[in-house]
Amino acid sequence: xxxxxxxxxxxxxxxxxxxxxxxxxxxxxxxxxxxxxxxxxxxxxxxxxxxxxxxxxxxxxxxxxxxxxxxxxxxxxxxxxxxxxxxxxxxxxxxxxxxxxxxxxxxxxxxxxxxxxxxxxxxxxxxxxxxxxxxxxxxxxxxxxxxxxxxxxxxxxxxxxxxxxxxxxxxxxxxxxxxxxxxxxxxxxxxxxxxxxxxxxxxxxxxxxxxxxxxxxxxxxxxxxxxxxxxxxxxxxxxxxxxxxxxxxxxxxxxxxxxxxxxxxxxxxxxxxxxxxxxxxxxxxxxxxxxxxxxxxxxxxxxxxxxxxxxxxxxxxxxxxxxxxxxxxxxxxxxxxxxxxxxxxxxxxxxxxxxxxxxxxxxxxxxxxxxxxxxxxxx
Amino acid sequence: xxxxxxxxxxxxxxxxxxxxxxxxxxxxxxxxxxxxxxxxxxxxxxxxxxxxxxxxxxxxxxxxxxxxxxxxxxxxxxxxxxxxxxxxxxxxxxxxxxxxxxxxxxxxxxxxxxxxxxxxxxxxxxxxxxxxxxxxxxxxxxxxxxxxxxxxxxxxxxxxxxxxxxxxxxxxxxxxxxxxxxxxxxxxxxxxxxxxxxxxxxxxxxxxxxxxxxxxxxxxxxxxxxxxxxxxxxxxxxxxxxxxxxxxxxxxxxxxxxxxxxxxxxxxxxxxxxxxxxxxxxxxxxxxxxxxxxxxxxxxxxx
Numbered sequence: 001x002x003x004x005x006x007x008x009x010x011x012x013x014x015x016x017x018x019x020x021x022x023x024x025x026x027x028x029x030x031x032x033x034x035x036x037x038x039x040x041x042x043x044x045x046x047x048x049x050x051x052x053x054x055x056x057x058x059x060x061x062x063x064x065x066x067x068x069x070x071x072x073x074x075x076x077x078x079x080x081x082x083x084x085x086x087x088x089x090x091x092x093x094x095x096x097x098x099x100x101x102x103x104x105x106x107x108x109x110x111x112x113x114x115x116x117x118x119x120x121x122x123x124x125x126x127x128x129x130x131x132x133x134x135x136x137x138x139x140x141x142x143x144x145x146x147x148x149x150x151x152x153x154x155x156x157x158x159x160x161x162x163x164x165x166x167x168x169x170x171x172x173x174x175x176x177x178x179x180x181x182x183x184x185x186x187x188x189x190x191x192x193x194x195x196x197x198x199x200x201x202x203x204x205x206x207x208x209x210x211x212x213x214x215x216x217x218x219x220x221x222x223x224x225x226x227x228x229x230x231x232x233x234x235x236x237x238x239x240x241x242x243x244x245x246x247x248x249x250x251x252x253x254x255x256x257x258x259x260x261x262x263x264x265x266x267x268x269x270x271x272x273x274x275x276x277x278x279x280x281x282x283x284x285x286x287x288x289x290x291x292x293x294x295x296x297x298x299x300x301x302x303x304x305x306x307x308x309x310x311x312x313x314x315x316x317x318x319x320x321x322x323x324x325x326x327x328x329x330x331x332x333x334x335x336x337x338x339x340x341x342x343x344x345x346x347x348x349x350x351x352x353x354x355x356x357x358x359x360x361x362x363x364x365x366x367x368x369x370x371x372x373x374x375x376x377x378x379x
Numbered sequence: 380x381x382x383x384x385x386x387x388x389x390x391x392x393x394x395x396x397x398x399x400x401x402x403x404x405x406x407x408x409x410x411x412x413x414x415x416x417x418x419x420x421x422x423x424x425x426x427x428x429x430x431x432x433x434x435x436x437x438x439x440x441x442x443x444x445x446x447x448x449x450x451x452x453x454x455x456x457x458x459x460x461x462x463x464x465x466x467x468x469x470x471x472x473x474x475x476x477x478x479x480x481x482x483x484x485x486x487x488x489x490x491x492x493x494x495x496x497x498x499x500x501x502x503x504x505x506x507x508x509x510x511x512x513x514x515x516x517x518x519x520x521x522x523x524x525x526x527x528x529x530x531x532x533x534x535x536x537x538x539x540x541x542x543x544x545x546x547x548x549x550x551x552x553x554x555x556x557x558x559x560x561x562x563x564x565x566x567x568x569x570x571x572x573x574x575x576x577x578x579x580x581x582x583x584x585x586x587x588x589x590x591x592x593x594x595x596x597x598x599x600x601x602x603x604x605x606x607x608x609x610x611x612x613x614x615x616x617x618x619x620x621x622x623x624x625x626x627x628x629x630x631x632x633x634x635x636x637x638x639x640x641x642x643x644x645x646x647x648x649x650x651x652x653x654x655x656x657x658x659x660x661x662x663x664x665x666x667x668x669x670x671x672x673x674x675x676x677x678x679x680x681x682x
Contacts (some may be wrong), residue, residue, distance in 0.1 A: 058581075060581050060584070060585070079590075080581070081585070081586075081587045081589055081590075081593075082586035085585070087582070087585045089581070089582060089585075091578055093576070093579055093582035095579060095582070095583075096601070097577075097600045097601060106583075106586050106588070107586035110587035152586070153511045156586070156587070282557065294434055308656065343560055
C-alpha cells in the first residue's frame with residue numbers, strides 16, 4: 001500500500017516489458033532502470049510507446065509481459081491507487097466539480113494524511129497559485145491549470161512523479177518558464193521524475209538522462225550531451241537535433257580510425273566513435289560542426305573534406321544561417337554558420353567545399369533507409 | 380441525435396441579438412402553442428376548481444364562483460392518495476435510478492469502444508416504446524395474474540400466502556411504474572455518462588482513490604446533471620400516472636393515486652371542481668418539490 005509518506009524518490013525498474021494492444025505491439029521487450037532522484041526523460045515521436053510506458057508505470061495499463069519495480073518492490077500486479085506514483089496528465093484532468101484547493105487535497109484525503117487542506121494550500125503556494133485556491137479549475141488559464149496539476153501530484157510526495165507531456169498545451173514562452181520551474185522543483189524536492197515528451201529541446205534541457213524511444217523500444221539512452229555528441233542510430237541522430245549522414249564502404253582501417261569512401265571522398269571517423277568497423281556503414285556530422293570553404297582547402301589528415309558542391313538554399317534563423325549545399329553524387333549537406341559578423345558566403349549558387357574535424361564524425365550502427373541515402377536533415 | 384434533447388440543461392444564454400424582431404417572429408409559433416394549449420386549459424382548470432354546485436342540484440352542473448373551500452375539501456378527503464402518489468413516485472424513481480445507472484454506465488462508458496454495440500443497446504432501451512404503453516402494462520398484469528406460474532410458484536414456496544396475490548398490491552403498482560419509466564431515466568443518464576471523461580477516473584485512481592471512492596467522489600458528482608434530469612423526467616409523470624395504479628391494470632382501490640381520484644371524480648362522479656382542484660394541487664406540489672430539488676442539487680457548477 002502507498003500509505004507511507006515518502007519524502008525521497010525511489011528508483012524505477014522495468015524488466016522485459018511487453019505491451020500488446022489488439023492488432024499491434026506498443027512496447028516490445030523494454031528494459032529500463034531509473035535511479036532514485038533522477039530527472040529522466042522518455043523522448044520519442046507520437047506512437048512510439050512512451051505514453052504507454054508511463055501508463056504502465058502508473059498502473060493504468062497492464063503489461064502483457066514483464067515486471068515493474070518501484071523502489072525495489074514489485075508493483076506489477078497492484079492497482080493504480082496502490083502505487084506510490086503520481087501523474088501530471090497531459091490534459092491535466094483536474095476535477096471540474098471541485099475547487100482548486102480540493103483538487104490538490106484529494107490525494108492527501110484519500111491517504112488520510114493529517115491537515116490535508118493546510119498541506120494543499122502550501123503546495124499551491126509553492127507553485128504560486130495560493131491566491132486562486134477557491135477558484136474552479138476551468139476558471140484558470142492553461143498555464144495555471146498545469147501548475148495546479150503539478151501541485152496536486154507533488155503534494156503527495158510520490159516516490160515517482162510521472163509527467164505526460166505536461167507542457168504540450170502551453171505556448172512557447174510559458175513552456176520555457178515552466179521548464180525552469182519544474183526543474184527547480186525537482187531539485188528542491190529530490191523526487192524521481194519520469195518525463196514523457198516528444199520535444200527534444202525540452203528533454204535535453206531538463207533531463208539528467210534521456211532515453212530515445214522508437215517503435216516500442218529504446219534506441220539509445222544517456223546524458224543529453226552524450227546522446228547529442230554521439231548518436232548511435234540513424235533515428236537518434238535525426239530525432240535529437242539534425243545530422244548529415246553519409247553512407248559508404250569501409251576502405252581503410254588503422255588502430256585509431258576507419259575511413260569510408262563516399263563517391264570518391266574519403267571520410268574518417270575515430271574507431272571509438274563508430275559502432276561498426278567493417279562493411280557498409282553510415283557516418284554522420286552535426287551541421288554546426290561542419291563548415292564550408294569557397295576555395296578548396298589543403299588536405300589535412302585531421303579533417304574530413306567533401307566537395308565541391310553548390311549552395312542551393314540559405315535560411316536566416318537569427319543566431320545562425322543555415323546553408324543547404326548540394327554535392328554531386330553525395331546529396332545535400334546542411335551547414336550552420338553562426339552570424340558573428342562575417343558570414344563567409346551569402347549568395348546562392350556559390351561553389352564550396354565542406355569540411356569538419358575527424359573527431360566530430362560519428363559512426364552509426366544502422367543505415368538510413370534506401371530512399372534516405374542522401375543526407376537528410378530533419379527539422 | 381434525439382437523445383441530445385435529454386441532455387443536462389439549458390445552454391448558457393448569450394447577449395441578446397439586435398435582430399429582436401426576427402427572434403420574436405421565430406418564437407411566435409411556440410408562444411401561440413403555449414398560449415393555446417397550456418395557458419388556456421390551465422386558466423379554465425383554475426376557474427373550474429373554484430366553481431360551486433348549481434342550485435338546481437342536478438349532478439354535473441356547476442356555476443362560476445369562488446369556492447376556495449373546494450381545495451380544503453379535496454385535501455381532507457384525498458390526502459392519503461396525495462401522499463401515496465408521491466410515495467409511489469419516490470420509490471419508483473429510486474428503483475428506476477438504481478436499475479438505470481449501471482445500464483447507462485455500461486452503454487455510455489464501457490461500450491464506448493464498440494459503437495455498434497452501443498447503438499444496439501440504446502435501441503433495446505427504446506424498443507419498448509414500439510408497443511403501446513397500455514398493452515405492455517396489460518401484459519404485466521397477465522404475467523403476474525393470480526393463476527400465473529409466478530404467483531403459484533411463489534405461493535408454493537411460501538413467499539406468498541395461499542390467498543395472497545400480486546396484482547392489486549402496492550408492489551405491483553410500483554413495479555409497473557418503475558418498468559414504464561426506466562427509459563426516461565436511462566436516456567438522460569446515458570447522455571451525461573457518454574460524455575464522462577475517463578481521464579478524471581484515471582486521475583482519481585492515480586491519487587489513491589479506490590474504485591468505490593472514485594465512483595462516489597468523481598463519477599457520481601459528474602453525472603449529476605443526468606441524474607437530475609432523469610429523476611425529473613420520471614418523478615413528475617409518475618406522480619400523475621393513473622394507468623398502473625388503476626383497477627383495470629395493476630392496482631386496486633387500495634393503491635389509487637391522485638390520477639385515479641381525478642379520473643373518478645371527473646368521469647364517474649362528475650365532480651368537476653374537485654377533480655380540477657386536485658389537478659391544480661398536484662401541479663403546485665410538483666412545482667414546489669422540483670424547485671426545491673433543483674435548487675438543492677446545485678447542478679449549476681457542472682454546466
